[in-house]
Amino acid sequence: MSLFLVNRYLGEEEDGSISKESRSQALLAKLQQKAKEKQQQSLTEQRQQQLPKEPTQQQRVEKKRKAHKDSGQEFLHPKKKKKKANVHDLDSESHDEPVEQKKKKKKKKKNEEETEEEDVNDGQNPAGGQGDTEQEEAAEAENEKTAAPAGFKVVGGFENRPVQKVHRVLPQWLAQPDVIHRDIKNNLVPISDLSGLCSALVKRLQENGIQHFFPVQAEVIPAIMENMQRGLLIGRGGYKPRDICVSAPTGSGKTLAFVIPVIQMLMERVVCEVRALAVLPTKELAQQVCKVFTSYTEGTALKVVMLAGQRSFAAEQASLAEHRGDRRRSLADIVVATPGRLVDHINKNSGLCLQHLRFLIIDEADRMIDSMHQSWLSQVVKAVYKSGSEPRAMSIFRRTEPTHVTAASLSPPQMPLQKLLFSATLTQNPEKLQQLGLHQPRLFSSVHSDSTHKQDCFHFPQGLTEYYVPCMLSKKPLLLLHFILRMKLRPILCFTNSRETAHRLFLLVQLFGGVTAAEFSSRLSPGERKKKLKEFEQGKIQLLVSTDAAARGIDINGVKCVVNYDAPQYVRTYIHRIGRTARAGKAGLAFTFLLGVQEKRFLQMVVEAGSPGIQKQIVKPENLRSMEARFEVTLQELAKVIKSEKAR
Numbered sequence: 022m023s024l025f026l027v028n029r030y031l032g033e034e035e036d037g038s039i040s041k042e043s044r045s046q047a048l049l050a051k052l053q054q055k056a057k058e059k060q061q062q063s064l065t066e067q068r069q070q071q072l073p074k075e076p077t078q079q080q081r082v083e084k085k086r087k088a089h090k091d092s093g094q095e096f097l098h099p100k101k102k103k104k105k106a107n108v109h110d111l112d113s114e115s116h117d118e119p120v121e122q123k124k125k126k127k128k129k130k131k132n133e134e135e136t137e138e139e140d141v142n143d144g145q146n147p148a149g150g151q152g153d154t155e156q157e158e159a160a161e162a163e164n165e166k167t168a169a170p171a172g173f174k175v176v177g178g179f180e181n182r183p184v185q186k187v188h189r190v191l192p193q194w195l196a197q198p199d200v201i202h203r204d205i206k207n208n209l210v211p212i213s214d215l216s217g218l219c220s221a222l223v224k225r226l227q228e229n230g231i232q233h234f235f236p237v238q239a240e241v242i243p244a245i246m247e248n249m250q251r252g253l254l255i256g257r258g259g260y261k262p263r264d265i266c267v268s269a270p271t272g273s274g275k276t277l278a279f280v281i282p283v284i285q286m287l288m289e290r291v292v293c294e295v296r297a298l299a300v301l302p303t304k305e306l307a308q309q310v311c312k313v314f315t316s317y318t319e320g321t322a323l324k325v326v327m328l329a330g331q332r333s334f335a336a337e338q339a340s341l342a343e344h345r346g347d348r349r350r351s352l353a354d355i356v357v358a359t360p361g362r363l364v365d366h367i368n369k370n371s372g373l374c375l376q377h378l379r380f381l382i383i384d385e386a387d388r389m390i391d392s393m394h395q396s397w398l399s400q401v402v403k404a405v406y407k408s409g410s411e412p413r414a415m416s417i418f419r420r421t422e423p424t425h426v427t428a429a430s431l432s433p434p435q436m437p438l439q440k441l442l443f444s445a446t447l448t449q450n451p452e453k454l455q456q457l458g459l460h461q462p463r464l465f466s467s468v469h470s471d472s473t474h475k476q477d478c479f480h481f482p483q484g485l486t487e488y489y490v491p492c493m494l495s496k497k498p499l500l501l502l503h504f505i506l507r508m509k510l511r512p513i514l515c516f517t518n519s520r521e522t523a524h525r526l527f528l529l530v531q532l533f534g535g536v537t538a539a540e541f542s543s544r545l546s547p548g549e550r551k552k553k554l555k556e557f558e559q560g561k562i563q564l565l566v567s568t569d570a571a572a573r574g575i576d577i578n579g580v581k582c583v584v585n586y587d588a589p590q591y592v593r594t595y596i597h598r599i600g601r602t603a604r605a606g607k608a609g610l611a612f613t614f615l616l617g618v619q620e621k622r623f624l625q626m627v628v629e630a631g632s633p634g635i636q637k638q639i640v641k642p643e644n645l646r647s648m649e650a651r652f653e654v655t656l657q658e659l660a661k662v663i664k665s666e667k668a669r
C-alpha cells in the first residue's frame with residue numbers, strides 16, 4: 022500500500038499521446054505569453070499613474086484650440102502644423118539670401134535634431150503626446166529620464182521629513198504628586214494637630230525644641246501612619262501599603278518625616294526583631310540618622326544599631342543578635358546602614374535577620390539608585406523573603422516575594438514591606454525609579470511637574486540667596502580670603518572638586534593666617550572627619566574646605582555661607598552643596614567662583630534646574646591688591662610644604 026500519493030501537474034491536456042518534449046515547449050510558450058501580458062499590464066499601469074499629472078493629447082489640443090479662438094488666430098492641429106512648417110521651410114530655402122540660407126540651414130538642422138529627439142520621446146512618453154513648446158519638451162525629456170524601464174517599478178517618492186519631538190508623558194503618580202509647601206515658616210503645623218502620636222514622642226519632640234512640624238513632616242507622617250490601626254502585620258483593608266517617595270528641598274526636615282512615624286509604629290511591638298532598615302550612602306550620613314533615631318527612641322524599648330563600618334565587623338555583629346544554644350535573639354529593632362556594610366552582614370550571616378522587616382527607608386534615594394550596581398537592594402529583598410526556620414503552619418504571616426497582584430496572591434495575609442524614599446533631588450525618571458520595584462508608589466513633592474515639564478527640575482530652599490563670582494584661576498584663593506577676612510563671612514563651608522585641591526587650599530589659608538581652617542575629605546580617617554565636623558559646628562573652625570564628601574545630607578548647624586571654590590559639574594551636586602546652608606527655614610548665602618569659560622554652561626544648568634535666580638557678584642581687583650604681597654610669600658611657603666610632604 023502506498024503511503025503517499027503524489028499528483029503531478031501535467032498540463033491541461035493530459036493526453037498520453039503527446040510527447041514530453043512538445044508538452045514542455047507548449048508550457049514554455051504559455052509562460053512566455055503570460056510574462057508578456059504581465060509586462061504590458063505593468064506598463065499600462067505606469068502610464069495610468071502618470072496620466073493625472075500630464076494632460077492628455079486631446080486635452081492639450083482642446084486647450085490650444087480655445088487659446089487660438091480667443092486670440093483670433095487660425096488653429097492647426099499639432100501634427101498638421103508640423104507638416105506645414107516643414108513645407109514652409111523647404112519653400113523658403115529656395116528664395117532666401119545665401120547668408121540667411123546658411124543660418125536657416127543651421128536652424129533647420131537643429132530643428133531636425135530636435136524633431137528626432139521628439140520622435141524618440143514620443144515613442145517612450147507614456148502620455149503619448151507631442152510637445153508644442155520648449156517647456157513641454159523639457160518636461161517630456163524629464164519624464165523620459167524618470168520613466169521606468171519596461172517591467173521595472175521605480176521606487177521613490179520619499180521625503181526627508183523632520184522627526185517629530187517626542188513629548189514625555191509621566192505616569193500619573195509622578196505627574197500629580199501630593200504637593201509640599203516650600204515656604205517652611207508660613208506653613209508650620211503645631212505638633213498637637215497631628216493625631217496618632219503617643220505622648221512620650223510628643224514630649225521628646227518638645228524636649229528637642231520642636232513645637233511645630235515642617236510642611237514635609239505634616240504631609241508625610243500621617244501618610245506613613247495611615248496603616249497603623251491594623252498594627253504592623255497587615256496593611257489597611259488587608260492590602261499591601263503603598264510605597265512612599267518624598268522629594269523636598271534640602272534642610273526641609275525629611276529625616277524626622279520618617280523617624281517619627283517609624284518609631285511610633287514600632288513602639289507597640291512585642292518581640293524585638295529588625296523591623297526598620299534605613300540605608301544611606303555614606304558613613305557620616307548613617308551616623309547622623311542613627312543619632313536622630315537614638316534620640317527619639319530614648320525612653321522606649323526600641324533598640325537602634327548602626328552598620329556602617331565605624332566599628333569592627335565583630336562588634337557590629339555582636340550588637341545585632343545574641344545566641345543562646347541554637348536560639349537567636351535579635352538585639353535590634355532599627356538598623357541604620359551603608360549599602361556595602363549591609364551586604365557584608367547579609368552574606369556573612371552575621372545574625373542580621375530581615376524576615377520581619379516592615380520598613381525599608383532609602384535616604385538620598387537618587388544617589389542610592391546610582392549605586393544599584395552593587396545590587397544591595399536585591400540582596401535585601403532576598404533576605405526579607407527568605408523562608409524562616411519556623412514550621413510552615415506556624416508562620417501565618419509568612420511572606421512570599423511580590424508577584425502580580427491577583428486574588429490568589431492577595432488572599433493569605435502577609436506582613437507588608439513598605440519602601441520609603443527620600444531625597445532633595447529625587448529623579449523623575451520612571452525607568453530609574455522602576456529599579457526600586459515600588460508598589461503603587463505615592464509621591465510627595467515640592468515641585469509640581471506636569472507631564473510636559475522638563476525632566477528633573479528641583480526646588481531650592483527659600484531662604485537661600487545664590488551668587489556667582491566671575492574670576493581668574495590665579496585669583497581664586499585671594500577671593501576666598503577676601504570673603505573670610507574682609508567681608509567677615511564666616512563660618513564658610515567651601516567645596517572643591519578634588520581632595521588635592523582641598524588639601525592645598527587648606528594649607529594655603531592656614532599659612533596665610535588670620536583664620537582657623539580645616540579640611541574634610543577622604544584623606545582623613547572617619548574619626549578625624551567626625552571630629553572636624555563637630556569643631557566646625559561648635560565654631561572652633563571658621564573655614565572648612567571640603568570635597569563633595571560633605572555635600573549631601575550633612576546637617577551642620579549655623580553654616581551661613583557656602584562657597585563653591587570649584588564650580589560643580591552636575592546640578593545635583595550644586596543643589597546639595599548649597600543646601601548645607603539656609604536649612605530649616607533659615608537664611609543663607611551661596612557663592613560660586615566661575616572662570617570665563619564656565620559661565621555660560623553653569624548659568625544655563627542652574628536656571629534649567631529651577632533656580633529662582635542667581636546674581637552676579639563682582640569683586641574689584643583693587644579690593645584684593647592689599648593682600649597680594651602676602652599672598653605671593655604664602656605661595657612660596659606652600660610650595661616648600663608640599664615638597665616636604667611629597668618627600669615624606
Ligand SMILES: Nc1ncnc2c1ncn2[C@@H]1O[C@H](COP(=O)(O)OP(=O)(O)OP(=O)(O)O)[C@@H](O)[C@H]1O
Nearest residue numbers: 231233234235271272273274275276445574576605
Ligand atoms: N519641625 C522642626 N522644627 C525645627 N527644626 C527642625 C524640624 N524638623 C527638622 N528640623 C531641623 O532642620 C534641620 C534639617 O533637617 P533635615 O536634616 O532632616 O533636612 P533634610 O530635608 O533631610 O535635608 P537634606 O536634604 O539636606 O538631607 C535639622 O537641623 C533638623 O533638626
